[in-house]
Amino acid sequence: MKGRILLVDDNEDFLDSTRDVLEIEGYEVVTATSGEAAVALAAAESFDLILMDIKMPGMNGVESFIEMKKSNPRIEVIMATAYSVQDLISQALQEGARAVLQKPLDMGKLFKTIGDIRSKGAGGFVLIADDDLALCDSLKDGLTLQGYDVCTANDAEEVIKKAESHQFDVLLLDMKLPILNGLEVYRQVKAMQPDIIAVVISGYALEMSELINQTLQESAHAFLRKPVDMHALLGILNDICTAKRSGNYKKNNPPGFI
Numbered sequence: 196m197k198g199r200i201l202l203v204d205d206n207e208d209f210l211d212s213t214r215d216v217l218e219i220e221g222y223e224v225v226t227a228t229s230g231e232a233a234v235a236l237a238a239a240e241s242f243d244l245i246l247m248d249i250k251m252p253g254m255n256g257v258e259s260f261i262e263m264k265k266s267n268p269r270i271e272v273i274m275a276t277a278y279s280v281q282d283l284i285s286q287a288l289q290e291g292a293r294a295v296l297q298k299p300l301d302m303g304k305l306f307k308t309i310g311d312i313r314s315k316g317a318g319g320f321v322l323i324a325d326d327d328l329a330l331c332d333s334l335k336d337g338l339t340l341q342g343y344d345v346c347t348a349n350d351a352e353e354v355i356k357k358a359e360s361h362q363f364d365v366l367l368l369d370m371k372l373p374i375l376n377g378l379e380v381y382r383q384v385k386a387m388q389p390d391i392i393a394v395v396i397s398g399y400a401l402e403m404s405e406l407i408n409q410t411l412q413e414s415a416h417a418f419l420r421k422p423v424d425m426h427a428l429l430g431i432l433n434d435i436c437t438a439k440r441s442g443n444y445k446k447n448n449p450p451g452f453i
Contacts, residue, residue: 197221198243198313203233203259204275205251209298213246216302230254230262237263237270244309249276249283249295257287264291268361269320269344271312275300291339318342319364319436324354324380325396326373330423334367337425343432351375358384363391365435367428368415370397370406378406381415392416392435392444396423414446 200222204210207228214224225240227233231254233247245263249256256274263270274287277298284295294308321343323331331347338345346361348354351374358366366384370377381393395410397403398421407418417431438444 198309199223199225199241201225201227201233201236201240201242201245201247203227203230203245203247203251203256205229205248209248213300220306230256230259233259234262238266243271244312245270245272246305247272247274249274249287250278250280255283257283257290257292260287260290260292268346273305273308273312318344319432319439320344320362321346321365321367321432322354322357322361322363323347323367324349324372324377325367325369326350326371327369330421334423334428338429338432341429349373351380354380355383355387358387358391362388364439365432366391366393368393368395368410370395370403370410371399376406377403378410378413381410381413385413390439392439392446394419394428394431394435396421398422416446 197220200217202210202214202224205228210226210228214226217224225236227236230251233245237245247256247259260272272292274292274295275298276284276295287295293312296305296308318341321338323334323345325331326349328349331349335345335347346357348357351372368377368381372380377395384391393410393415395407395415395418397407400407400420411418416435419428435444
């Protein structure tokens, strides 16, 4: 089986014909005829991909996608539409939909899009912990384009809450956070997720040097000064995620500033 797809559309003829093609290609397909039903299924079951009509009675595709992300921020969605609904299309892409395809579906284009998603999704799941909202948005955009799934949190409580509900590969951690400092946050997250790898960032390297060094001594992978060098960050993340996937991760030794 190639994967599990949730197919969502209020047109049952479209559901039947599209499901047949997907199943012939080796996918397991579950169908839903409304956004509300799709949200319930996505919360209760695991899917590799959601293929969903953007315009449906009741909860539309974008509203459904937003609800699905509350329980699974990594959910992968492709939208489909037979209408010119530019506002919904723009909103869907802004929310993180991987593509919006026109109906009737070009199945070759659909399968290529699915293939692209599967290849790009191998980057890993990154939690960015920083109270600078603009930096979070910028880093999230850059990492998403490189195939990483990304969540952001802007204070210690939010970081810990997200670590309680989702399993991350990498924690990109600012040392200076509201409520608790970065070292305290790191210790709490590491206790919940021993396999998470932290990359520490700070614009106050001298002021925070003691905390930074202690976090590195406690198995954080590396330190990057702000403004973050995106090329250096991508290199570090690639090394971490590649090593974790192969089961050969080893921390840099000795730890030090980059």
